[in-house]
Amino acid sequence: MSGPRSEVAARAGALLRLHRDPALLTVVNIWDAVSAAVVAARPGTTALATASHSIAASRGYPDGEVIGVDEMIEEVRRIVAAVDLPVSADLEGGYGNAPETIRKAIGVGAVGANIEDQLKPLTEAARQVEAVMAAAEAEGVPDFVLNARTDAFLRAGDRDPADVLADATARGRAFLDAGAPVVFVPGRLSEPQVAHLSDAFGPQRLTLIGVPGSISLARMADLGVARVSYGPWSQRVALTALASLVEAVHNGSGLPDGTRVLN
Known part of the structure; x- marks a missing residue:
């Protein structure tokens, strides 16, 4: 294999190694070419990940696959073209055909993706993971970093926390068995919950989201977490x-001291 697809495969391998490294991979999510360029240029940035919520918001859509798949993929293409780092794409639930959506993402240079289980029946969700990884291998990218997401905590409602943790554990193990390299369990998890999931999945197999009240990055690293990302929170920081x-302008002031030209 040579040419553009070999470059994609090489970047996928690099991204997978970053997840396997005992050092915690930190990813500040981006939503367009300029945010990607700014984050990529900061010292210490080794990979990028899009936030579907943020991309949708920047284009005037609510979250939840309201934006069309081709419009989402086009934004991923622009982001990939703007940087020289591996890019993982948040592709929600896969837009009704996760393997085909992954093929499209690989086609524009993405080397990883988040795909939500949306609490589908476990066997169906695991089959989707297997199909996504098979599609990536068929596209010549066997090291594609599927960040297989379970919504167990996000959709917990008033369920017993112990049952939610057990559900997330079972789903994560099934996704790993189906070929996913890492499992994403978003939510504000306690330290005991993170420790349980990390032990259940193995070191460098769990990924988390940083939210207000999350455990510290240092503690995540100690517990063997592979990666932490920030989803829509990075855009919220920028909009704040x-x-x-x-x-400040309305109050008669102006640009804050320290404003930099970053693009």
Whole structure:
């Protein structure tokens, strides 16, 4: 294999190694070419990941696959073209055909993806993971980093926390058995919950989201977490800064000290 697809395969291998490294992989999510370029240029950034919520919001859509798959993939293409780092794409539940969506993402240079289980029946969700990994291998990218997401905590409702943890554990193990290299369990998890999942999945197999109240990055690393990302929170931080500027201008002030030209 040579040419563009071999470059994609090489970047996928690099991204997989970053997840397997005992050092915690930190990923500040991006949503367009300029945010990607800014994050990629910061020292210490080794990989990028999109946030589907943020991409949808920037284009005027609510979250939840309301944005069309081709429009989402086009934004991923622009992001990949703007940087020289591995890019993982948040592709929600796969838009009704996760393997085909993964083929499209690989076609524009993505080397990893989040795919939600949306609490489908476990056998169905595991088959989807297996089909996604088979599609990536058929595209010549066997090291594609599927960050197989379970929504067990996000959709927990008033279920007993012990039952939620057991469900997340069973789903994660099934996804790993189906070929996913890592499992994403978003939510505000306690340290005992993180420790349980890390032990159940094995070191460098669990990925988390950083939210207000999350355990520290240092503790995540100690517990063997592979990666932490920030989903829509990075865009919220940027929009908070924008709102603060507007308020300062309306109050008779102006640009804050320390404003930099980053693009």
